[in-house]
Amino acid sequence: MTIDWSAFTPISALAGGVLIGVATALLLALNGRIAGISGILGGLIDRTPGETGWRLAFTLGLLLGPAAWLLFAALPAIEIRADYPMLVAAGLLVGIGTRYGSGCTSGHGVCGLSRLSPRSLVATLMFMGAGFATVFVVRHLLGA
Amino acid sequence: MKKTHLTAFIAGLLFGFGLLLSGLANPAKVLAFLDLAGAWDPSLALVMIGAICVGLPVFYLAKGRDLSVLGEQMKLPKRSDIDRPLVIGGLLFGIGWGLAGFCPGPAIVATGAGEIKAIVFTAAMLAGMGIFHLLNRPKAGGSDSPA
Numbered sequence: 446m447t448i449d450w451s452a453f454t455p456i457s458a459l460a461g462g463v464l465i466g467v468a469t470a471l472l473l474a475l476n477g478r479i480a481g482i483s484g485i486l487g488g489l490i491d492r493t494p495g496e497t498g499w500r501l502a503f504t505l506g507l508l509l510g511p512a513a514w515l516l517f518a519a520l521p522a523i524e525i526r527a528d529y530p531m532l533v534a535a536g537l538l539v540g541i542g543t544r545y546g547s548g549c550t551s552g553h554g555v556c557g558l559s560r561l562s563p564r565s566l567v568a569t570l571m572f573m574g575a576g577f578a579t580v581f582v583v584r585h586l587l588g589a
Numbered sequence: 590m591k592k593t594h595l596t597a598f599i600a601g602l603l604f605g606f607g608l609l610l611s612g613l614a615n616p617a618k619v620l621a622f623l624d625l626a627g628a629w630d631p632s633l634a635l636v637m638i639g640a641i642c643v644g645l646p647v648f649y650l651a652k653g654r655d656l657s658v659l660g661e662q663m664k665l666p667k668r669s670d671i672d673r674p675l676v677i678g679g680l681l682f683g684i685g686w687g688l689a690g691f692c693p694g695p696a697i698v699a700t701g702a703g704e705i706k707a708i709v710f711t712a713a714m715l716a717g718m719g720i721f722h723l724l725n726r727p728k729a730g731g732s733d734s735p736a
Contacts, residue, residue, distance in 0.1 A: 446625055447628055448628075448629050448631060449628035452618070452621060452630040452632070453632055454632045455632065457611060458611050458639070459636070459638070460610055461607045461608065461610035461611020461612065461636055462607065462611055462638060462639020462641075464603055464606050465603075465604055465607035465636065465639070466640035466642065468600045468601070468602075469600075470643055470644065471599065471600045472600040473647055474651065475657055477661040477663040480604060482692075482693040482697065486697075487722070490715070490718050491722055498591060498597075500597070502598040502601065503598065503600055503601035505598055506597070506603075507601045507605045507608075507697045508601075508605075508698075509602060510602055510608070510609060510698050510701055513605075520609065521609055521614070521615065523707070525691075525704060525707060525710075526616070526617060526690075527616070527710075531688055531689060534685075535688035535713070536685065536696075536709070536710040536712065536713025538681050538682065538717065539682055539689075539692065539693065539710075540715060540717020541717040542677075542678045542685060542717075543682045543692075543693060544721035544722075544725075545677060545721060546675050546679040546682055547678065549682060549693050550613075551694055553679075558637075558644075559640075559641050560648045562666070563669065563671065564671055564675060567671050567675060568676075568679040569679075571679025572680070572683035575682070575686070576686045578683075578687070579623070581626055583688065584626070
């Protein structure tokens, strides 16, 4: 393993993580709800009674995040190298997988680990492990 | 507009800022984090650490409470079983994450930034969730799902 120190951004990563934590804490303390993005989006699709309003509002906040950011600074880089067929395949896997596994990086990774939930720890190990393995196969075995 | 809608909107906005600031909204950076055998960028481990450092005490305080500060019912996940869907779903999600570098939150934020490729990914992701909904109609939703 070689660490790419030139790409390492510890301060913004930590500060961004703290912001994500604060957003999660606000939603929990004020609304009594878990900031799990796949659960919020999936819940909108399932149309769980009484839960649509706050879910729409949260999703709208996420969507408008970049526009609000632009009031203060230029947007950071968003570099997407995958081609369209790959994006569609990956999107379907993420959509089905997060719903089948009841959570994603935020719900299991941030909220679940913060709750010290063994169930979320297992889920996090699964998606992290599969993520590491997939990039290894794509970049180092297939050489894409 | 209900008060809880405003607070959810603000939480979503802050969450989006966090994703942008941290680099998690940039698939190239996510894939550099997932590439252990290449030139590894460990930054994103710090995103999780930062978020969990805030989350730990807040979830600890929330435990056992019935109502939120605004008087809403607290809906925390109740399930603790480790079953096949959890494992298989996690693996499928991880494969998709490793292929494109997007998980759900960053996909929505990058869609909001107007990135065409993010819009395509998000459309496919929502279609995937829709497929799950159709296949799983009787037990979809509910407060037992953590995310």
